[in-house]
Amino acid sequence: MLRLDHLAVVAGRLEDGVAAVESLLGVTMAGGGKHPLMATHNRLLGLGDLYLEVIAIDPDAPAPGRPRWFDMDRFTGPPRLANWVAGCDDLAAEVALGPKGIGAPLALQRGDYRWQMAVPDNGRLPFDGAFPALIQWEGAAHPARALPETGLRLTRLEITHPDATALRASLAGRLGDPRVVILDGASLAIRAALDTPNGPVTLC
Numbered sequence: 436m437l438r439l440d441h442l443a444v445v446a447g448r449l450e451d452g453v454a455a456v457e458s459l460l461g462v463t464m465a466g467g468g469k470h471p472l473m474a475t476h477n478r479l480l481g482l483g484d485l486y487l488e489v490i491a492i493d494p495d496a497p498a499p500g501r502p503r504w505f506d507m508d509r510f511t512g513p514p515r516l517a518n519w520v521a522g523c524d525d526l527a528a529e530v531a532l533g534p535k536g537i538g539a540p541l542a543l544q545r546g547d548y549r550w551q552m553a554v555p556d557n558g559r560l561p562f563d564g565a566f567p568a569l570i571q572w573e574g575a576a577h578p579a580r581a582l583p584e585t586g587l588r589l590t591r592l593e594i595t596h597p598d599a600t601a602l603r604a605s606l607a608g609r610l611g612d613p614r615v616v617i618l619d620g621a622s623l624a625i626r627a628a629l630d631t632p633n634g635p636v637t638l639c
Contacts, residue, residue, distance in 0.1 A: 502558030
């Protein structure tokens with residue numbers, strides 16, 4: 436089974452993504468670090484049972500020698516909510532059930548956190564990035580439990596895609612989170628509705 440783990444805002448520069456999220460949500464991001472295998476870096480924000488990350492290419496890191504996750508090598512434009520990540524307890528089994536192109540599990544770590552994540556060979560997740568990246572955390576450590584309380588909570592994650600029927604079918608019986616809604620639309624769009632201390636906000 437899959438469970439909603441975190442949301443990924445991709446940015447051309449980390450500082451731009453952090454500024455955009457902090458301005459929209461009225462909070463300060465905390466935590467984060469570097470991912471040497473992917474030559475990226477991030478900052479984090481707690482959302483209760485899950486978290487939000489802003490992630491960007493690390494300009495100080497050597498090129499990774501492979502496509503980065505979240506299709507970041509082709510990213511252009513302002514920071515945006517570009518991907519979502521689903522956690523599981525048996526990554527190999529979930530990859531076997533997933534659509535073609537979901538990627539092979541890679542072992543990663545950042546500080547005390549260790550995890551495996553399925554990363555496509557070309558960096559592009561199925562359904563134009565609408566299918567979630569799959570992650571399996573090793574041990575009890577998880578960023579959401581270590582981040583400061585923000586008062587922010589996800590109420591709805593809306594994924595729009597031209598082939599929504601097939602996307603829903605690929606997740607049927609595997610993800611039961613009522614907050615995740617998959618809709619038909621002309622192009623890919625991901626929107627997160629959040630409750631904040633200052634009222635509801637939409638992140639996209």
